[in-house]
Amino acid sequence: MAQVCRALRRVTSCDPPWRRIARASLNAGFSRLGTDLMSSVPVKERVKVSQNWRLGRCREGILLKWRCSQMPWMQLEDNSLYISQANFILAYQFRPDGASLNRRPLGVFAGHDEDVCHFVLANSHIISAGGDGKIGVHKIHSTFAVKYSAHEQEVNCVDCKGNIIVSGSRDRTAKVWPLTSGRLGQCLHTIQTEDRVWSIAISPLLSSFVTGTACCGHFSPLRIWDLNSGQLMTHLGSDFPPGAGVLDVMYESPSTLLSCGYDTYVRYWDLRTSVRKCVMEWEEPHDSTLYCLQTDGNHLLATGSSYYGVVRLWDRRQRACLHAFPLTSTPLSSPVYCLRFTTTHLYAALSYNLHVLDFKNP
Template sequence: MRALGRLAQVCRWLRRFTSCDLLWRRIARASLNSGFTRLGTDLMASVPVKERVKVSQNWRLGRCREGILLKWRCSQMPWMQLEGDSLYISQANFILAYHFRPDGASLNRRPLGVFAGHDEDVCHFVLANSHIISAGGDGKIGVHKIHSTFTVKYSAHEQEVNCVDCRGGIIVSGSRDRTAKVWPLASGRLGQCLHTIQTEDRVWSIAISPILSSFVTGTACCGHFSPLRIWDLNSGQLMMHLGSDFPPGAGVLDVMYESPSTLLSCGYDTYVRYWDLRASVRKCVMEWEEPHDSTLYCLQTDGNHLLATGSSYYGVVRLWDRRQRACLHAFPLTSTPLSSPVYCLRFTTKHLYAALSYNLHVLDFQNP
């Protein structure tokens, strides 16, 4: 009887220990895509940590259920963004907003809104300050208020605007015309260019620093300089080149800041590179190579250990654990007759969304 009593005490202690939120938080910070950043910030406070740890195991093991959310008849180069329970995706010269159903793995078929204004296809867009800032093949930038009919477009570049970003009331744009430009978002000053930067190369990607002091451009790498350069946001002056060993044509198709001093890039040379400006501007501190020598069109990170990339062949999405060199899992989303790049991808703690030429895919890691 005494032994049974001690066993009961131990069982009660273990139950209390395993239900301790602090324990699960420690496990979650070491897990993949649990909603915690490297700094320990919790981005998903409304979701129980224990549940997130369970789902993160599915990410680590590659257990998911694939589905198709949207289809379209003509080949597109779509871009998308997530905000709350809404998804925004470009199709030709429109941007459509859809509402997620509660499961997160399906959409209400009727769009919440349709945002138009470009004469040619939308190349890129971002969400900022209740606005959609769009870049078009017509050389124009569009500014749309999400919850009203307000829409303004203005001529920004001589050729297509390939990329755009917006933070703190400032818009930056990059174009095939070999310039990057800085614009105010304030309604009374829309279309008034603050700076024009001669990049001497086609600009494919652009991102503003979180502290609004600078921005980075990713270019086609057709000149005798690095395709990654950082510019002062206030003066438009060149601050630094990143890297020194890019081969010709190693254009940067996607770039993103993780913090004011760290950023990620990917592109035609098949590498994802992690840069830490505090350590070196001449060499990245970590890199991951696409194993099938495919161009990398896009990347996303959970701000901690998980990295996802989209490849140019067969719609392959790859998951990486940044603590390892080798790819964790690969998900080919198209077959040979309909081979397509992954033009854009986004993910939450439970789902990954990938936009290809003919459809929008979802990988459901909550209900594999």
């Protein structure tokens, strides 16, 4: 139609004719409620790139390399990428193409005595969890930094929302901390989880948080705790085998939750019913541990496996895997420790390098 005349070309370039198609597409910037999360980008262009996600058409590249084996974690914010390497967190700026980085980092955030295990970006701060049992608080645009002892063993996970920090550790505890000046390091609640905590996430309603544990000390690795009192509210599921630890967990909305881990499944939980049951699950075809997951808030789900750096794309409307991208060869087999994506690029952090899959220019 766009090739018939200029008038039809203008009509077919407008957003309204494409919105219905975009809501049913993969990673087109629309949430499950139909909310447009990227109003600044023409919907037609997003649908065009969405076809590349659906068909698995992309170009692979390597953004960063390092000599020693790492367990990196990363976050994206605007046009910047934050990634941990050993006991540092480095900030890089993307070039306009989104598939490359400026070589010189924008900032270097230090303070831990051992490796950074996990970190989040919140309220213009970087909240980091270290193998030294400490939590670090860094201001992104200044030199302000505070580090305080939080746990007796390494802090495996941390989350922060609404001036509240929650942390989970190998010492079988989860703790709640304030993110306010003058109160940093004052523990509000100490929760005995009876098991090592591998993952943690605060509810968008700021009323509760979920812990994902190693599933060695009790029958359910997923437990929800009241954020104000620190009391156990409920647990999710009861048929987990011993050792089915949860390595990554995330709230998609106040009433829905996604989890993955050692049992090779991604599970989608509905928290609205009294039963709070798993309503959908996706199994890793090669029986590999799933280290991380990410969703576009609609139909696309991406997971990182423990062998050969395999990134898998899933259409949540079907159970079978949509596409798989092995990023390493056999001698350099590595888990995908962390992955993030935008509407055009997917970034995967492995032991020795940071990969990018470019779906905009395949």
